Amino acid sequence: MITEQLRNEFLVRKDLTFLNFGSFGACPKPIFERYQQYQLELEQEPVLFIVKTGLDYLQESREALGQYLNCSADDLVYIVNPSHAVNLVAKNFPLKAGDEVLTTNLEYGACDRTWEYYCNQAGAQYKKQPISLPLTTKEAFVDDFFKGVNNRTRLIFISHITSSTGLRFPIEAICAKAKQLGIPTFIDGAHGPAQAPIDLSLLGADFFTGACHKWMMTPKGSTFLYVNKAYQRMLDPLVISWGFNSTTPSHSSFLDYHQTQGTRDFSAFLCIPKAIEFMNQYNWTAVSSACKVLVKSNAMRFCELVNSQPLAPLTDDFILQLFSIPIKTKHPIQLKNLLFDQYKIEVPVMPHGDQVFLRYSIQAFNTQAHLDTLYDAVSDIIKTTNLIEID
Ligand SMILES: Cc1ncc(COP(=O)(O)O)c(C=O)c1O
Structure with missing residues (x-):
């Protein structure tokens, strides 16, 4: 359903595990090229x-x-x-x-x-x-x-x-x-x-x-x-x-x-x-559905890893291509930086009120391997630091 050809349309760096499409999106090549054509015509x-x-x-x-x-x-x-x-x-x-x-x-x-x-x-x-x-x-x-x-x-x-x-x-x-x-x-x-x-x-x-x-x-x-x-x-x-x-x-x-x-x-x-x-060319309804399946099929194992619960039932009523794992940490910025600097994972750690969420986004270029990399990194951080509290 999601082909290699589609994954290769994205410009996102392949040396990173990029799990933060939600913040600012990221243009696929054909759309970015059209943008540059307009800018050229303008100049x-x-x-x-x-x-x-x-x-x-x-x-x-x-x-x-x-x-x-x-x-x-x-x-x-x-x-x-x-x-x-x-x-x-x-x-x-x-x-x-x-x-x-x-x-x-x-x-x-x-x-x-x-x-x-x-x-x-x-x-x-x-x-x-x-x-x-x-x-x-x-x-x-x-x-x-x-x-x-x-x-x-x-x-x-x-x-x-x-x-x-x-x-x-x-x-x-x-x-x-x-x-x-x-x-x-x-x-x-x-x-x-x-x-x-x-x-x-x-x-x-x-x-x-x-x-x-x-x-x-x-x-x-x-x-x-x-x-x-x-x-x-x-x-x-x-x-x-x-x-x-x-x-x-x-x-x-x-x-x-x-x-x-x-x-x-x-x-x-x-x-x-x-x-x-x-989006029409790639049958986006199906692409987006496949992303949602990946989001949901990983949700429980992440919650179990950090000893928390999903914020809603795992249905399309509430959860689409973003999943926020409630975590306990007193150092969200340090945790985000560690994930990026040491594990090369782009993923946000977002405080809101008195809670903190580790939020992964899934877009067409993401695979199970990306989520496995995040899982292994979080497991490692739990074992080797006191940045994430499990109680
Ligand atoms: C729910 C929501 N509203 C508003 C915004 C504001 O976007 P911007 O900072 O680009 O104006 C964002 C940005 O991510 C958002 O997630």
Whole structure:
């Protein structure tokens, strides 16, 4: 199913055991080559590219992404990263003193900081609803989460797949219930695209950001923000430029505002159609399923090795191509550095609250041998150091 030809498409260094696709993705050769072609075309005629041909490619790229996500291309804008998207919405969302933004205690730290900053400015509260781990069922998750809703809740902000725990949250049920209650939703889907199926029309989220440069494998700095039409007029751009109060407006002020951001190289955004073509060529649903099988079939032995439990049942409801092993260590940075320096393994050791997770990612180029190397390294570290506590 995953052929040698596909494994060889990736540029990731072969002298490393690379188990951290989740942090920043990694481009396969055909997508990276397309990126370089766009950059070459840009430098060969910068004016034509920036004011005309590049904008046509951008339109084609948004249309391809709109089809992939099942939404209108005009409700999508490309931005560099999810932090940018969260800042854009948080800065503009009309919060007043006493209002609440409901989230979980398992969100990405940079996004927490953004919301805390803008909530503080408005006198509003960024409320982190505690999620009990291990997760049991989607229904229990939704019940737990909605205990945080009250008549001051103005927005729900929640991850699709979290960074440190690697868990997939039941955003479909959350968006549906929020809609019944009349609460808008903002999904932090940084890890979602190409790791989980996404149908934005069916989902009904009001805001959704997804990083294409992670699991869709496009070059760094390619991310989208989807905004339901009802909220597009609410968003002033983070960078005021020619698109603001444009004298030559296009059909969409949403695009004029957020797409026109001064001179920049937007070649990374243009590679989305190539990434979709690449995934189709290799039958990505099957590739991703094979990765998920590898993730799950190794999960228990890692948990047993460090004497811990998985954070959720080992099903596609909660676990996809990331698996976070809860470990006990007082020295996460030392442990990460040791794994890299001595064992040549690229794998993150991520503290979150009072817990620490060793998170492996599985992409098409990973094999059982990579996970065996990690297993042997962790066993060795347990035997030879006191960096991991087993009690
Ligand atoms: C869940 C989640 N949200 C947001 C982000 C922010 O991404 P960036 O730092 O690229 O803006 C990340 C990054 O990995 C993430 O995992």
